[in-house]
Amino acid sequence: MPLQRFRPDNFTLTLLATVILASLLPCRGEAARVFDGITDAAIALLFFLHGAKLPRTAIVQGIAHWRLHLTVLAGTFVLFPLFGLALRPLGHALLTPELYLGVLFVCALPSTVQSSIAFTSIAGGNVSAAVVSASMSNLIGIVLTPLLVGVLLASHGAIGISWRGVLDIVLQLMLPFVLGHLARRWIGDFVDRHKPLLGFTDQGTILLVVYTAFSAAVVEGLWRNTPVSALLCTLAVCALLLGLVMTTIRWIARRLGFRRKDEIAIVFCGSKKSMASGIPMARILFAGQLGGLGALVLPLMIFHQLQLMVCAVVARRYAAQGDHPVAQDSREAD
Template sequence: MKFSTRFHIDGFVLSIIVVAVAASLFPASGTGATVLDRATKIAIALLFVLYGARLHPREALEGLKHWRLHSVVFAATFVLFPLIGLALRILVPSVLTEELYTGVLYMCLVPSTVQSSIAFTSIARGNVAGAIVSASASNLLGVFVTPVLVILLMNTTGDVHVDAASIVDIVVQLLIPFAVGQLIRPRVAGIMQKYAEPTKFVDRGSILLVVYAAFSAGMVEHAWDGLAARDIAALVLVCCLVLALVMGTTVFAGRALGFSLPDRIVIVFCGSKKSLATGLPMAAVLFAGQPIGLIVLPLMVFHQIQLMVCAALAQRYARRPESVAVPSSPDPASSAG
């Protein structure tokens, strides 16, 4: 702790780096990978039970009605990102190889993350109800929109099939636990307020599990093999550029459109991310019969960068004065932050 304070390193960001390094050195495989996958799913389900228990049903309903907020998030995910991906074609072959550019373009077409977007919104004391609707709907919509965008903007071989299991997973892992949390809220609301601080470990712990699982899977798949150091450095810089462009645009759009600070937090965190959990299995379907290691590598790199940047940004938002976070009605996420 003293080290991170002295060198101005956020403790949560440092934890993410440590977990990523640990996954690189000791990746989970076989039975270990199966256990890790189940533990991650359980942590995510518990996270959404807590979100449901924190939010008053009235606030959740208001989140559903906030169509302007969700429209901006969808536009960032499925319009802004693809346009940036197409524009980056000018970097081939001087900066990016043809194979890496294909992966960058695919990265720009996948849906937003769900659990980390909502977790960071909660940590930042943003509009959690709005984030749950925006992130979940974006991920569900992406199951249909991403294959269409891939067909229109990329060359694929074979038939494109979207597995209905993707929709089932979102319902079972996210929406049902949230509904359970809403049902038990009257009984646990007092306990949640009393032990608000310990529940933060669930937010952060779920993200760390996702980081470990993602990096571990990449090492097992040998995603980094065969790449020169220059190619990796160029890819990291391009991913940083894409994230900076999207985050800058979402910050500007949130202010220009007159959204409150809690809503602007949702736009930044839900509109600037790409889902590794959805993107990896989708790539296996869309690019069946092709080596997908390099295709998903940009998504893996971007995923790690977005987690570290958003972790630091969420902590910065969380340190703002409490009065800034409170709109006309009490913010249901304030106890999570």
Template structure:
């Protein structure tokens, strides 16, 4: 079991269980309305905790290595979206429209925070720079991801940057995040001391969002569009996307003269995508019935990046 836990993220198993629960007992009628309200509260709570946990000093301390930060930023919000457009153009011919759209959407998301820093540490890389890059990516991603969605996602997909969506983003993401930053001097110590409590709230919020999204998809009948062949194709697309980005960030870092420690931070921060930010954003940017298909590639990519980066971190970590 210990070996299994090293290779399979227990949280992914919880996510799969939540999907199974939604398939067997989807929320309908009054319960669907209650689930939607709970999701709104959960997303706001999630980003409040992000704001309360993120130290402003950590952001400013990492900004001195501007070349590294710029490289990670370009990988996350320029290179990834560009290859995502190519993947979407191909996927649109072989996958259902919602899943193909989800492949492009995951390419627009910010990097992860916890796993990027953890893998950088395991690989003996530049941890302070990784902390800054991952934190900045999530902070900036709150604005850039919806803008990229409005710019790159096709018209008629349901995504955009209307005044209503801008208000939803401000009320559910930006305002709670700012409130968390303001409350950090009062509750930051408590949150750092009680990591298990905050982790339960953090992950529980995502599980609730996944349940509501997949329930709505079940009621709307969208899952009749997905086959095992579709899932295999999504895995293949994700593997190619991840492999290309890791290879480019690794080779590019060496060509640009970065140290091995900086290269590690660039590879791990520049090649990952955040499910914690992506699923809540999807519930705001897309119609409810489409969300379950759109986040499917992101959920598969999440596990794949953990597998690949775990192996890569170990290989980096055993160097002299």
């Protein structure tokens, strides 16, 4: 049915329920400190498992299709930030300062992994290239995203990201990722056989971070200081941002002469943003501003759902044009 493709998935509904729970029953005091410790451990486990999941061959294969991967990385880490800055007048006019900073944060994040691959497959694109591009984007983003966030916030006149924040990202995200990848020779088969475990860790970590972030934000008066009109405008700005990027990156892929299968991989890998990486990064980078973290991650939550709905429609259109059998789409929490 036409309306089913726009139906929120179960994880999105759970995410909304978590926001409601944090709004009604926020954790405070000692309970908040306990949740913080659990969340830090879950984030480390998440990136350890992601490192264990990435095959060494995927890194080696990345060198072979370098034009495609550079195009995806340019879309993710250049095109998005440029559009985010271009939307500044609109952001100032329609959004609260925290929500617009959240939009800029979205622009600095790496691409998704699972859903980029799933939509590329549905559309009949180059799946192997999508696997490598999405994985490379997340690996590079661990280091590049904090630097980009610092540049974007500085251009906005907001508080910058210190080198301490970059070091924390390396220690809390990159180190577990590298250790997980080094451990792949011993645990790789187990991780490959138990992929739902990684999905559960992805989603559980996001829910923990969202609950603790929104709890702190609610205590600081998030909903008192954020009008409903600003939330609706955030939805509109995120939709405009996604539309601009998808249209532009498809035009770039065609201008550069990529074949259709490669164009599909570029469009889906280069136009999406990872919530699984983004929310843990936000927690670390904005650790000194937890009162405002809820508003900062709201645009990411909105953008995440939008990209899933829009990409589901675009993937089916690509598939119909190319006579490719449409597979069931996967709405992963990345």
